[in-house]
Amino acid sequence: MPKEYSFQVSPETAANAVALKLFVSRKTGISIDELTHIEILKRSIDARQKTIKINLKLAVYVNEDFEELPVLKPAYQDVSAQEPVLIVGAGPAGLFAALRCIELGKKPVVIERGKDVRARRRDLKKLNIEHLVNEDSNYCFGEGGAGTYSDGKLYTRSKKRGDVQRILELLVAFGATQQILVEAHPHIGTNKLPGIIQDITATILEYGGEVHFNSRVVDILIKNNAVQGVSLHNGVQLEAKKLILATGHSARDIFQLLHHKGIAIEAKPFALGVRVEHPQELIDSIQYKCDYRGAFLPPAPYSIVRQVDGRGVYSFCMCPGGIIAPCATSPGEVVTNGWSPSKRDQATANSGIVVEVGPKDFKTFGDSPLAAMYFQQQVEQKAWLEGGKTQTAPAQRLVDFSEGKLSKDLPVTSYTPGVRSVELARVLPEFIYTRLQKGFVEFNKSMKGFYTNEAVVHATESRTSSPVRIPRNPLTLEHIQIKGLYPCGEGAGYAGGIVSAAIDGEQCAEMAVK
Known part of the structure; x- marks a missing residue:
């Protein structure tokens, strides 16, 4: 078994495997020849003093082989014939809710008002160069939601809300660098996020889920205070008894729809x-x-x-x-x-x-x-x-x-x-x-x-968080008024970033499939 140590080292030592090995040998008294591998488990910067140090948590292997095990995707199953769960919004909350539904044996049907990642880029270019705003395809709406074209920050203080490590490992399984498991303040980067999001979408489709782009929800179908499905802008209706509403913090039309229908929401x-x-x-x-x-x-x-x-x-x-x-x-x-x-x-x-x-x-x-x-x-x-x-x-x-x-x-x-x-x-x-x-x-x-x-x-x-909260039962995560409606993520007022939104998406999925 490797031995764990914590050290402060110079930035130069932290960046050089040979220098780090010499440092560890000197500090621990372990011979260089016996040090077969040093794995960095956690890394952070201490810049409080004039001399900057790097805090390292290390797993030190002595006279034993190290084998780097890949981070694998969960054992997903084919859910194409299973009961559907509607998920409105393909941001982190919606996509992770969809993946969790597949794990739990239900069919996710993701409904996204915006376009896929590639098509979305053309609208971003028009926004930047021609000042043309597409209300359905922009930095906030489209495959991956606002997170796709953001910094991809993964640092969260929401550790009490759920399993942060699980979310990070899932992101690695879908293509993120393993460094996000190491860094104290991990991020992915705007240039890397689209590929990860596309892999998640492809996985949802591979295992029998559905993803509908260019599909704006204009009504939530309700009977006897229970969800029956949704209507889309093109007249199509999708039926289901469970609806995870993960629209993001900028879906003002959805907030207005809920208010118009007398569904409880509150200013936040x-x-x-x-x-x-x-x-x-x-x-x-x-x-x-x-x-x-x-x-x-x-x-x-x-x-x-x-x-x-x-x-x-x-x-x-x-x-x-x-x-x-x-x-x-x-x-x-x-x-x-x-x-x-x-x-x-x-x-x-x-x-x-x-x-x-x-x-x-x-x-x-x-x-x-x-x-x-x-x-x-x-x-x-x-x-x-x-x-x-x-x-x-x-x-x-x-x-x-x-x-x-x-x-x-x-x-x-x-x-x-x-x-x-x-x-x-x-x-x-x-x-x-x-x-x-x-x-x-x-x-x-x-x-x-x-x-x-x-x-x-x-x-x-101005879009720091949602200006609306959609109230839900804290035990069931179901809307306080509408059966089968699960307000989720940033748009509902229950998350503040990629990781916390993903955690909330998973938790809403777990409640919805019960």
Whole structure:
């Protein structure tokens, strides 16, 4: 049996197998000749001090062979003739719900309003270059959901919700690198995620499930407060007694449908703000406390939170070496988000910087359960107007933003549709704008150099989480009112990222097939 050790080593040692072997031999007293293999089990960076260290958890093999065992897919079975479970949405929650249904002997029927990965790329190009928003095929809707063209972050604090390791191992089985099992803050990368998603879809089809693209749900068929099926935009009806609703946080038409049908939903607090872009070299110098991070350290991330005038102001979905993307889901709105390729090798770093939004902030829209959604939508529409009624993002240099000055000029940013100099007080609600102004100054106290006019503030970062929660029984995960309806994932207000959405998808599937 291998022996487990934990060490702190230099980045150079962690990156070099020979150097690591020498280090372990010196520290343990085990002869180099007896060290047959060293397996890195966990890796994290400790950048708290000026001298940066890598924390390693190792399995050390002494005079014994090491055999790397592949991570295998579960023993799926043919479910083509089994009872169907309808799953609306092919994001992480929906796809992992479908896989779990197959494991448990039920036939998943996945209904996705958007297109498959390849066809979806053409619509993303039109969005970036021609500013044309396809309401069914964009960064949020399509095969894989919002996660497909995101950074692919897999770090989650939702470990109490379910088996995080299982989700990571399933992703490896479908093509992700095994490094996601090792890194403290794993990610896959936008360039790698589409292939993984396609493999998952192919597996669902191989074992008798169905996946329907270009199929927008326009009605949920209900009789005696129980699900009977769904109607699609093309008039097709699909029947089933169980429906997992995993539409994602941007399916406003579904929220409106539920409200119109008298199905219980409720407004949910969320967060809204801006997306800020810095040169990656600047973030590296701040976080690593050096002029050049060298060849052995990855582009530095950051995570920061402050209380400003009684509210949380914090970074969200930080993308080292990444790009800002246009994520509107309807014409007449501007929404920004970020993504990174697997190597995180772009010249800029970006992060959402957002402010908590609560019930008193959207009370102007009354007591409607859609009030938070309407508040969110209103800010996005203001950004569209101020940006020139295109996907151009209204923007300011960071110091100018905090000092309330219109920026005389703006650098080219990674946001392909372009930026327009605007005083963002014209876009953002006052309580958000003023807290961001103060928040940026506060951030600089712990991240010296963050507060700079080299950074550009883009409006708006508004899709941090769903503005609606669809209430469900915490024991059965079934809707509190409608039998056979299982609200699921981010769109229902029960997840916040790829891993937590996948966990929730699996759990909803387990309840639905009982």
